[in-house]
Amino acid sequence: xxxxxxxxxxxxxxxxxxxxxxxxxxxxxxxxxxxxxxxxxxxxxxxxxxxxxxxxxxxxxxxxxxxxxxxxxxxxxxxxxxxxxxxxxxxxxxxxxxxxxxxxxxxxxxxxxxxxxxxxxxxxxxxxxxxxxxxxxxxxxxxxxxxxxxxxxxxxxxxxxxxxxxxxxxxxxxxxxxxxxxxxxxxxxxxxxxxxxxxxxxxxxxxxxxxxxxxxxxxxxxxxxxxxxxxxxxxxxxxxxxxxxxxxxxxxxxxxxxxxxxxxxxxxxxxxxxxxxxxxxxxxxxxx
Amino acid sequence: xxxxxxxxxxxxxxxxxxxxxxxxxxxxxxxxxxxxxxxxxxxxxxxxxxxxxxxxxxxxxxxxxxxxxxxxxxxxxxxxxxxxxxxxxxxxxxxxxxxxxxxxxxxxxxxxxxxxxxxxxxxxxxxxxxxxxxxxxxxxxxxxxxxxxxxxxxxxxxxxxxxxxxxxxxxxxxxxxxxxxxxxxxxxxxxxxxxxxxxxxxxxxxxxxxxxxxxxxxxxxxxxxxxxxxxxxxxxxxxxxxxxxxxxxxxxxxxxxxxxxxxxxxxxxxxxxxxxxxxxxxxxxx
Amino acid sequence: xxxxxxxxxxxxxxxxxxxxxxxxxxxxxxxxxxxxxxxxxxxxxxxxxxxxxxxxxxxxxxxxxxxxxxxxxxxxxxxxxxxxxxxxxxxxxxxxxxxxxxxxxxxxxxxxxxxxxxxxxxxxxxxxxxxxxxxxxxxxxxxxxxxxxxxxxxxxxxxxxxxxxxxxxxxxxxxxxxxxxxxxxxxxxxxxxxxxxxxxxxxxxxxxxxxxxxxxxxxxxxxxxxxxxxxxxxxxxxxxxxxxxxxxxxxxxxxxxxxxxxxxxxxxxxxxxxxxxxxxxxxxxxxxxxxxxxxxxxxxxxxxxxxxxxxxxxxxxxxxxxxxxxxxxxxxxxxxxxxxxxxxxxxxxxxxxxxxxxxxxxxxxxxxxxxxxx
Numbered sequence: 001x002x003x004x005x006x007x008x009x010x011x012x013x014x015x016x017x018x019x020x021x022x023x024x025x026x027x028x029x030x031x032x033x034x035x036x037x038x039x040x041x042x043x044x045x046x047x048x049x050x051x052x053x054x055x056x057x058x059x060x061x062x063x064x065x066x067x068x069x070x071x072x073x074x075x076x077x078x079x080x081x082x083x084x085x086x087x088x089x090x091x092x093x094x095x096x097x098x099x100x101x102x103x104x105x106x107x108x109x110x111x112x113x114x115x116x117x118x119x120x121x122x123x124x125x126x127x128x129x130x131x132x133x134x135x136x137x138x139x140x141x142x143x144x145x146x147x148x149x150x151x152x153x154x155x156x157x158x159x160x161x162x163x164x165x166x167x168x169x170x171x172x173x174x175x176x177x178x179x180x181x182x183x184x185x186x187x188x189x190x191x192x193x194x195x196x197x198x199x200x201x202x203x204x205x206x207x208x209x210x211x212x213x214x215x216x217x218x219x220x221x222x223x224x225x226x227x228x229x230x231x232x233x234x235x236x237x238x239x240x241x242x243x244x245x246x247x248x249x250x251x252x253x254x255x256x257x258x259x260x261x262x263x264x265x266x267x268x269x270x271x272x273x274x275x276x277x278x279x280x281x282x283x284x285x286x287x288x
Numbered sequence: 289x290x291x292x293x294x295x296x297x298x299x300x301x302x303x304x305x306x307x308x309x310x311x312x313x314x315x316x317x318x319x320x321x322x323x324x325x326x327x328x329x330x331x332x333x334x335x336x337x338x339x340x341x342x343x344x345x346x347x348x349x350x351x352x353x354x355x356x357x358x359x360x361x362x363x364x365x366x367x368x369x370x371x372x373x374x375x376x377x378x379x380x381x382x383x384x385x386x387x388x389x390x391x392x393x394x395x396x397x398x399x400x401x402x403x404x405x406x407x408x409x410x411x412x413x414x415x416x417x418x419x420x421x422x423x424x425x426x427x428x429x430x431x432x433x434x435x436x437x438x439x440x441x442x443x444x445x446x447x448x449x450x451x452x453x454x455x456x457x458x459x460x461x462x463x464x465x466x467x468x469x470x471x472x473x474x475x476x477x478x479x480x481x482x483x484x485x486x487x488x489x490x491x492x493x494x495x496x497x498x499x500x501x502x503x504x505x506x507x508x509x510x511x512x513x514x515x516x517x518x519x520x521x522x523x524x525x526x527x528x529x530x531x532x533x534x535x536x537x538x539x540x541x542x543x544x545x546x547x548x549x550x551x552x553x554x555x556x557x558x559x560x561x562x563x564x565x566x567x568x569x570x571x572x573x574x
Numbered sequence: 575x576x577x578x579x580x581x582x583x584x585x586x587x588x589x590x591x592x593x594x595x596x597x598x599x600x601x602x603x604x605x606x607x608x609x610x611x612x613x614x615x616x617x618x619x620x621x622x623x624x625x626x627x628x629x630x631x632x633x634x635x636x637x638x639x640x641x642x643x644x645x646x647x648x649x650x651x652x653x654x655x656x657x658x659x660x661x662x663x664x665x666x667x668x669x670x671x672x673x674x675x676x677x678x679x680x681x682x683x684x685x686x687x688x689x690x691x692x693x694x695x696x697x698x699x700x701x702x703x704x705x706x707x708x709x710x711x712x713x714x715x716x717x718x719x720x721x722x723x724x725x726x727x728x729x730x731x732x733x734x735x736x737x738x739x740x741x742x743x744x745x746x747x748x749x750x751x752x753x754x755x756x757x758x759x760x761x762x763x764x765x766x767x768x769x770x771x772x773x774x775x776x777x778x779x780x781x782x783x784x785x786x787x788x789x790x791x792x793x794x795x796x797x798x799x800x801x802x803x804x805x806x807x808x809x810x811x812x813x814x815x816x817x818x819x820x821x822x823x824x825x826x827x828x829x830x831x832x833x834x835x836x837x838x839x840x841x842x843x844x845x846x847x848x849x850x851x852x853x854x855x856x857x858x859x860x861x862x863x864x865x866x867x868x869x870x871x872x873x874x875x876x877x878x879x880x881x882x883x884x885x886x887x888x889x890x891x892x893x894x895x896x897x898x899x900x901x902x903x904x905x906x907x908x909x910x911x912x913x914x915x916x917x918x919x920x921x922x923x924x925x926x927x928x929x930x931x932x933x934x935x936x937x938x939x940x941x942x943x944x945x946x947x948x
Contacts, residue, residue, distance in 0.1 A: 089321070094561070097554045100551055100554035104548075111755055114658075267389075399623065549782070
């Protein structure tokens with residue numbers, strides 16, 4: 001049972017990441033591959049504030065969001081000048097730069113040594129020490145993020161985003177400042193990713209830079225492509241699938257010396273097959 | 289000291305050149321970022337390891353095999369994955385993600401076959417032939433990399449400009465639809481382009497294997513540097529990739545000199561971002 | 575079928591698969607006839623896979639040599655390259671599904687630190703064969719390791735360097751591995767504490783194979799020796815590239831990785847004269863037996879940390895058979911057996927924190943062999 005709760009918490013974390021990235025990639029059409037950076041900012045914010053300064057978890061979440069918002073605003077300003085493939089590459093670049101900061105600014109993040117012993121959340125005297133209790137917090141956050149995303153998507157703001165995705169030039173003709181919208185959604189999505197990071201930090205109790213590299217951003221991208229772009233429930237489904245997949249493969253008794261690598265092979269082949277035969281993902285409504 | 293720094297930059301640039309040349313060629317024809325390009329370098333390197341060291345065959349023969357093998361794999365990728373996708377009018381992003389899947393799978397297969405141990409291809413590990421140039425030092429292998437890079441650049445440039453084949457590639461690069469209408473068998477030509485580009489990548493991996501060494505995971509790193517070089521120099525332009533590669537080599541090494549080695553990757557990508565902001569077409573493109 | 579229905583069905587199918595797998599896989603209540611279970615968490619994929627394979631092989635070797643092969647079940651999980659969340663997933667599965675009472679793992683301090691709170695909470699023993707970070711000392715009462723903390727190695731080489739008359743050290747280190755950064759910190763503190771100076775510090779990350787410019791800067795500084803904190807491959811490359819650049823300054827590795835085969839394979843004759851710390855003496859019979867044993871079974875030399883993995887598994891197996899099955903009993907047995915225990919990786923005595931203090935010797939590379947320095 002504990003094992004399943006553990007998986008459920010991981011699922012919630014990735015679902016939040018997926019939903020937030022989908023807002024940018026699926027609804028606005030911007031291929032951003034730097035999400036792990038904001039995930040990391042939230043995680044480190046919580047790690048540092050909780051472990052060194054004894055700040056309350058929920059306050060650290062808010063602070064993490066603020067920091068992520070500020071940094072994503074600056075990154076977003078630069079990225080907004082690009083489009084299509086170049087946007088993706090530029091975002092790669094920012095991910096690597098921020099990862100380098102996590103790794104090398106040892107005074108702040110302790111670098112490769114990481115920050116250990118991050119405490120579990122606590123509020124009004126209730127200490128969330130058990131996994132089951134943590135799961136409840138994780139799911140509450142997931143619900144909040146999902147509802148917020150759904151609200152955005154269904155509003156007129158969301159309609160403009162989709163219009164930008166379909167044809168940016170035309171929407172500008174109608175007087176909409178595309179830059180403002182692109183920047184806004186990028187920043188909102190970064191803030192949500194930071195929430196995931198805070199959950200991660202407190203749950204795993206240890207953070208180090210290795211979690212927030214380029215491949216992690218790619219992983220989150222695969223989640224939403226698999227689940228289906230421009231479909232929030234799809235991101236949830238995608239997260240469920242990709243969190244469970246390595247666990248399912250654990251049980252497929254492969255010979256041990258190649259088991260781990262075989263999982264990667266299967267993973268890669270699944271991606272290729274998906275692209276070949278079902279690029280809209282499981283329940284998506286937008287093909288990349 | 290200064291001259292060694294310049295030499296280091298040139299050496300680094302030479303390696304990036306090889307990766308950029310292959311990548312640029314393929315990008316020019318297909319217009320998508322083939323992330324699997326890098327892993328073909330590993331394929332080339334490991335082929336030579338297998339034929340040259342494990343089986344003990346003649347090293348030149350093994351190198352030739354490695355190049356061909358890498359080329360064939362690239363060709364195969366196109367034929368079985370990218371081509372079907374292109375036929376379905378898949379977007380550039382789908383191709384990118386598919387190439388990512390290919391990268392993951394191939395890298396893991398190499399690890400299964402050869403383990404993840406870092407291998408060096410060079411035969412005589414102790415005494416390496418070195419040359420003194422203006423007070424700096426360059427090894428024989430590095431000189432070979434440099435010469436190979438320039439040679440391939442020249443050959444490619446000549447092919448693209450003066451042969452029918454080259455002009456066909458340029459036509460496809462300018463507008464694939466029109467090329468097809470005009471009667472060019474674009475699928476076949478692109479297949480050849482993949483073979484050549486991947487073969488060059490394989491060669492890059494082999495040479496890197498001789499200079500330092502190879503691991504199954506070197507692919508993505510090399511590729512990203514190749515991409516930076518290509519964009520900075522001018523994407524789709526043969527000379528562009530080369531210029532960008534050397535510029536990248538210089539910026540990285542001067543960055544290490546002035547700042548510190550651990551920031552090398554960040555510096556490389558900062559260069560990319562600067563160019564993307566101020567000159568996205570790159571140096572060579574108008 | 576409406577979209578909503580499709581989604582719900584999709585989710586149900588996936589969850590069902592997992593539940594079925596979980597229920598089928600869940601082992602029955604263990605009886606006394608059940609084999610003892612040892613969980614293993616290692617980075618079997620990723621950059622450190624070679625070392626992980628070595629440790630895993632060593633563990634299997636220990637199981638065979640224990641004489642009770644049929645009564646031991648080893649369950650191996652992958653943390654995908656020392657990724658803390660994956661290590662947590664692995665340990666959750668091992669503890670909750672496989673119901674292991676003890677775990678050997680992981681390779682890196684980070685992954686082990688992530689697992690420790692869980693093993694502590696569940697009273698599961700964890701022995702790390704190669705996690706050398708300082709923080710593990712106080713990670714828990716059930717946490718042990720068979721490798722000396724980085725501090726010991728760094729102090730040993732710093733003192734040695736100073737005693738040999740070196741006064742201006744250059745530091746060349748890999749900033750992407752926690753153990754190596756830790757060693758650099760310690761060697762710097764010790765060396766300057768003795769009165770030495772740091773001439774220059776240069777860093778790189780382990781995926782970067784080109785160290786020439788850093789070496790250049792070191793050559794141009796007035797350093798009279800170089801402390802090197804890197805994984806074996808990087809050590810080899812650093813030596814080889816240094817030789818090409820005409821650097822003849824003494825290299826001293828702060829990590830035992832300097833004494834492994836890849837260094838000689840890659841650097842060849844450039845490795846001659848490298849100084850590094852080591853936890854066993856050449857007269858250590860167990861070490862020699864282990865190497866021969868490993869070679870005859872697997873056909874290759876054991877990689878770095880394999881000997882520590884062998885010892886961890888062997889001591890654990892002995893302790894588990896001598897115990898009554900509870901974690902506290904195993905713990906007591908570990909302390910009992912792990913006292914002046916002559917292992918393949920040196921003499922092991924667990925201190926009250928589960929750490930080992932191993933007397934360090936200084937070794938060097940001569941004619942491609944690793945021999946002790948007097």
